[in-house]
Amino acid sequence: MTYNPLDRLLTQYLLGSLPSEEIERLDELSIADDDFAAKLNSAEKDLVDAYVRGELPAEDVHQFKSAYLSSPKRREKVRFAETFLSFQRRAATRPVVVRAGVTRSEKHESVWKRLLGGVWSGTSRSSNARFAPQWGLAGAALLLLIASGYLLNTNLELRQQVSRADAERALLAQKEQQLQHQPAAGQAANAANPGTEKNNPQPSIDHLKVAAFVLMPPLRGSGSPPIVSWSAGTDLVVLKLELESSDFATYQVVIEDSATRQIAWQGASVKPFSEGDRRTVSFALPPNLLKPANYLVQLKGIRSNGTTELVSSYPFRSVIK
């Protein structure tokens, strides 16, 4: 993976300095073996980086220049690595903070789910409290206890608010979409039954039982799909998709049965939202549209000319508790 003695074989292969039989064996693996292909891809990037950083041993530098750089494509890779290094050096004075991601939030989710009686709440926020040492150990411990209690309570409220906001947002988007797609039918129905809306008001969001889940962009080779579980009394399932990039202003969402390819639900124009440093797409659907099965959420970006581009697919398994 990284340019070190353990990856010597990959480096030698990339530099063309292996015996021909060995090259042929690795040629085959580079196409036919997924794991090897991934490792080679990674090793190549590290090799190029090592070259532009001046970290390659002298004998490799010579081989790199005479063999690796003989291809325009590979020279482009070197140019990119040089640019990337310049960027990193320029930014070296700024601290880089990497969000704890993926499964951590899912773990938090399950903890909060238990705390909130089955209703998931959104983003986790870590809190660091620092206390001056002169208060003494006992005082600090007491303060810490109080602060923790306060933060826990505040965090709980915040999470409940976020959960409600998610569900509200998803419901509003859904309603907007329904109105966009059935204006004539809706008007006709209202005209025929003017009191209908008043007599059958939408249930308040506070009284809805919502099960909400975050789906992360899948990784190649990752194991079983995440579970989306809901109980018989659930009114609404809210799915929040974390986006890998934010190239589109609106998205189309299609949920299809992985086995039969039947479409279970689709949203025509869903807008992304920013949550701190994350971009997400949320939507809600009635749980009766999902049966216990594997599903695939296909997220497509909608271009300005109306055509769509598949952005990512999020698999999940629907489970009824």
Next chain:
Amino acid sequence: MRQISRSKVKRDWAPTEPAFRRFLDWLDEGHDSKGERYLEMRQRLVRYFDHKQCVAADDLADETLNRVVRRLEEEGTITDATPPHYCYIVAKFVFLEHLRLVRHEVTSDDSEFDSAAIAASSSAPPDQTAHKMLDCLDLCLQKLATGERDLILEYYRGEQGEKIQRRRELAEKLELSTNALSIRACRIRDRLEQCVGRCSAGS
């Protein structure tokens, strides 16, 4: 030489849409990758031909895939090898054919390349190009989600010696295996590289 070899690898046959769809299904081996598997296989083939010093690596990769599609269309299925392995077998034949053509047609003057000149030209891009690429990189990084941007900057940061430990820590922090982290970082970097390439070419 380059024009000759590029034109020689072009073939008349082009896959029909149903044939191409059948090929995608076959390549996916039961898991619908929405074309990702195809792109990945093409990338592997391009790298293979590129490492074999073939100038028209993209054309040869496409020729390989076309032949596989054609064989699938003719035979209905291919059972004697896994899809990636079969692609390799075909690629090997395409490469050998290409080699014969090149040996036959290229003069000795054409076949030589000045590696020193290539190395010199690649190691120091002109200031203007370098600035444009840097601006493009800035732009392309902004298009990434923040988490991805942070990940790639952190993953490829620092000296070789400290990288291993940093990546291990990063993988722990993100609760990923180092392998999964590496794949994720590579995918982001590939996208970034393509974005910078398009941007600096002015498209």
